[in-house]
Amino acid sequence: MTNSPFTPGVAAERLADPAYAENFSDLHPALDTHEALVAADRCYFCHDAPCITACPTDIDIPLFIRQIATGTPDAAAKTILSQNIMGGMCARVCPTETLCEQVCVREVAEGKPVLIGQLQRFATDHLQNQDVHPFERADATGKTVAVVGAGPAGLACAHRLAMLGHDVVVYDARSKPGGLNEYGIATYKTPAGFAQAEVEWLLGIGGITVEHDKVMGRDVTLDGLKADFDAVFLGMGLGGVNGLAVEGGHKDGVVDAVDFISDLRQAADISALPVGREVVVIGGGMTAVDAAVQAKLLGALNVTLAYRRGRDRMNASVFEQDLAASKDVRIMTHVVPKEIIGNGAVREVEFEYVNADMSGTGQTIRVPADQVLRAIGQTLEGEALPALERGKIAVTNAGRSSIDGVWAGGDCATGGDDLTVTAGGEGRDAAMDIHTVLTGVAG
Numbered sequence: 001m002t003n004s005p006f007t008p009g010v011a012a013e014r015l016a017d018p019a020y021a022e023n024f025s026d027l028h029p030a031l032d033t034h035e036a037l038v039a040a041d042r043c044y045f046c047h048d049a050p051c052i053t054a055c056p057t058d059i060d061i062p063l064f065i066r067q068i069a070t071g072t073p074d075a076a077a078k079t080i081l082s083q084n085i086m087g088g089m090c091a092r093v094c095p096t097e098t099l100c101e102q103v104c105v106r107e108v109a110e111g112k113p114v115l116i117g118q119l120q121r122f123a124t125d126h127l128q129n130q131d132v133h134p135f136e137r138a139d140a141t142g143k144t145v146a147v148v149g150a151g152p153a154g155l156a157c158a159h160r161l162a163m164l165g166h167d168v169v170v171y172d173a174r175s176k177p178g179g180l181n182e183y184g185i186a187t188y189k190t191p192a193g194f195a196q197a198e199v200e201w202l203l204g205i206g207g208i209t210v211e212h213d214k215v216m217g218r219d220v221t222l223d224g225l226k227a228d229f230d231a232v233f234l235g236m237g238l239g240g241v242n243g244l245a246v247e248g249g250h251k252d253g254v255v256d257a258v259d260f261i262s263d264l265r266q267a268a269d270i271s272a273l274p275v276g277r278e279v280v281v282i283g284g285g286m287t288a289v290d291a292a293v294q295a296k297l298l299g300a301l302n303v304t305l306a307y308r309r310g311r312d313r314m315n316a317s318v319f320e321q322d323l324a325a326s327k328d329v330r331i332m333t334h335v336v337p338k339e340i341i342g343n344g345a346v347r348e349v350e351f352e353y354v355n356a357d358m359s360g361t362g363q364t365i366r367v368p369a370d371q372v373l374r375a376i377g378q379t380l381e382g383e384a385l386p387a388l389e390r391g392k393i394a395v396t397n398a399g400r401s402s403i404d405g406v407w408a409g410g411d412c413a414t415g416g417d418d419l420t421v422t423a424g425g426e427g428r429d430a431a432m433d434i435h436t437v438l439t440g441v442a443g
Contacts, residue, residue, distance in 0.1 A: 005277065005301040009370050010253060012274045014299025020270050023297035027188045028092070028118060036122040039115045040069040044105055051100040051116060056416065057084040057425040061100060065119055077127035078134045080120055085159045086152050086424040088128055088198050089181050091121035093189050094421045095317045128197070133204040138165035143438045146171065146229040148216055151179020152420045153410025154235035155202055156427030157434075162207035164435045169229070171214040179237055180411075181420060183262040186290035187270070188297070216382050223384065226405055231434045234385075234393060234401070234408040235427060238378035244282065248340030257281060257291035257375035264294055276371025279303045280349050282337055283375030285315035291373045292329045304330045304367055306337070306351060308358065338364065346372050380412050389414050399430035407434060 003011045045062040067076035080087040096117035107113035147154045150172035158168045182195040241256045275298040284307035292305045335351035353361045386401035399407040409426030416422040
């Protein structure tokens with residue numbers, strides 16, 4: 001170890017090698033068979049289960065838990081995956097504490113829900129670890145569909161279309177598929193290359209070709225895709241990052257949180273990644289928390305997460321906020337950045353305290369920083385796209401855009417929350433609608 005958490009500036013190798021392995025190990029270790037059976041036994045198997053309603057993909061949660069309880073985890077996996085082909089990833093990253101588990105009868109009565117997310121992981125891992133694909137393709141329809149973006153929405157759409165007998169070509173701007181699952185989620189949530197393993201397993205359905213390093217507007221155009229394919233699905237996510245419109249916002253040491261997370265996820269040697277001694281993260285969503293926690297796990301001495309509103313308004317769930325606090329991340333609320341201070345490189349960030357209505361109080365505070373991570377939202381990039389609404393592609397009726405023959409879903413569209421589970425559901429629903437339009441038969 002050449003450095004330590006006390007080394008000033010932005011430096012690598014702040015920790016001993018064993019600390020990196022421990023810090024970036026699985027956040028929620030998998031349940032073993034006995035633990036899964038005990039957890040499943042707590043389910044009441046409600047007939048009108050509120051957890052199903054709370055699931056964005058409408059998974060029959062009581063059914064799959066009963067299947068685990070009766071010793072048939074592969075059947076449970078098929079129940080899950082028939083609704084959400086990204087079920088393995090969602091079991092790891094989905095905020096179950098604010099969705100299915102929040103409305104669990106056990107949670108309401110006892111404050112301790114059934115471990116739905118961990119049980120979902122147990123079932124899907126059991127099947128995927130056998131390298132078994134539970135679905136088969138229908139007879140070929142002769143129809144072809146282009147999918148732009150190999151993230152959760154695009155992959156879910158492509159899989160369902162392939163399963164229904166269509167041939168699909170997926171165009172992705174990156175060198176590896178997976179979208180935010182591969183590039184934008186904290187490493188400790190999906191270690192051991194799970195994102196790529198899930199994609200490879202998903203592609204086992206057949207009928208899907210992935211074209212890498214294909215950027216919308218540069219290598220492919222919407223008009224060209226419409227001419228070459230029977231339908232087009234846009235699921236390219238949000239490629240742009242909102243800038244930090246304050247004085248000094250372009251100083252050395254100010255970087256995008258999404259790039260920080262991506263570099264960490266793609267690193268062959270985590271210890272070689274540099275991190276500041278004093279890190280400030282600006283934002284209040286999942287990306288902000290992921291960046292802040294990982295900065296601390298890389299060996300930063302002090303990490304401050306600064307958000308303009310109260311903790312109750314943060315997009316990051318209470319669980320994520322508590323996780324950050326448990327890792328000694330300081331959370332400042334009701335502050336907005338006013339200036340990045342430093343001679344060439346960042347040295348401090350000046351914030352102003354604001355009232356609930358975002359009006360300034362005139363009171364300021366300076367926080368030491370040699371690295372600032374921007375996590376203040378992303379924007380849609382591209383030209384000649386369908387009509388937009390609030391900066392995203394406007395969609396209706398299972399993802400239909402303003403252009404005939406073009407559907408959209410996931411983060412680039414207005415359909416719902418920016419979650420893997422929501423994106424997967426939107427991709428699935430768009431695929432079903434595309435199939436109906438192309439064949440006249442409901443999927």
